[in-house]
Amino acid sequence: MALPSATREIRLAAVPKGLPGPEHFAVVTQPVTAPGPGQVVVRNQYFLVFPGLRTLIGGQVEGIPLPPIHAGDVLFGPAVGEVVAAGSGSPLRPGDAVTHLLGWREHTLLAADQCTPIGDVLPDPVAHLSSGAAAYGALTRFAEIRPGDTVFVTGAAGAVGTLAGPVARLLGAGRVIGSTRSPAKADRLRTELGYDAVVVPGSPSATLAGQLREAAPEGIDVLVDTVGGEHLTVALMAARRGARFALVGALSGQLSPDGGGGSAPADIDSYRVITHGIALRGYSGVDHPGVAEEWATRFGSWLRSGEIAFPQVRIPGIERAPRALQELFEGRHFGTVVVELPPQ
Incomplete structure (x- = not known):
């Protein structure tokens, strides 16, 4: 050449x-x-x-x-x-x-x-x-999906979120809820990727907290958070006892016109974290070097079988x-x- x-x-x-x-x-x-x-x-x-x-x-x-x-x-x-x-x-x-x-x-x-x-x-x-390794690692190393879990994925229309929901389902989740700021993307998440419900921040008809209560009346067991900020605050209020939260992104800070993209503050109710036994951890792929190869193997199998897009x-x-x-x-x-x- x-x-x-x-x-x-x-x-x-x-x-x-x-x-x-x-x-x-x-x-x-x-x-x-x-x-x-x-x-x-x-x-x-x-x-x-x-x-x-x-x-x-x-x-x-x-x-x-x-x-x-x-x-x-x-x-x-x-x-x-x-x-x-x-x-x-x-x-x-x-x-x-x-x-x-x-x-x-x-x-x-x-x-x-x-x-x-x-x-x-x-x-x-x-x-x-694909950014699926982050979603897969968070769901297998931190959240550890259990059969029937209700999973909430923030920023579900992004690179991580469009894979996190389907992967959670393949790992045994019973109900998968996403968030996106676009009603059109919310429709695609439901019809194309099998999300059971999608909340839309900024909706004139209901608050984010109200929408999440309606989508998960019994609370959530797992959070895959790519956004931070208000999403994390609201998710904590919806968490069931023993919920596992995996934080994989901070889009609320990175997409803000203020600052330099290196901060995503959120109001955390530490009392609720304690009384509900909520596990909250940040996931970084560099701390789990074996995940990428494991993800590629499973991703390839799921793609070939048509179980995932x-x-x-x-x-x-x-x-x-x-x-x-x-x-x-x-x-x-x-x-x-x-x-x-x-x-x-």
């Missing part, structure tokens, strides 16, 4: 005050460097658009195993691609399909050991960019990536959002 002479990448042009928009990014053309010993050049085919970029751009990375993104830096994130050149000593060869963390560019030069070869465990390469939106072309990020912040899409790069 011949290396191209140039490639494009997305850089942060200016640090925003509030949520970043397309005007804060630049598409920059760069020369492609041939790989040295132990290195490879990968042509990216897909890369993930994810809300955590807000936190990295905001510089609030304490406790996160990722560096901040400064003005002039290239954005990064999970990607799927094909090796197009390999240096001496590399275990990878041209044509190998891999995943890595240097998305937001058409080609990338990196050490071969920073790539993970893709086998046939998943039927679609894009499925390697992988809701996704594919945005064509690297030049549309900054707009795709803004649309993610605005809640315009359903499921996982990826940028698809055409063959070159």
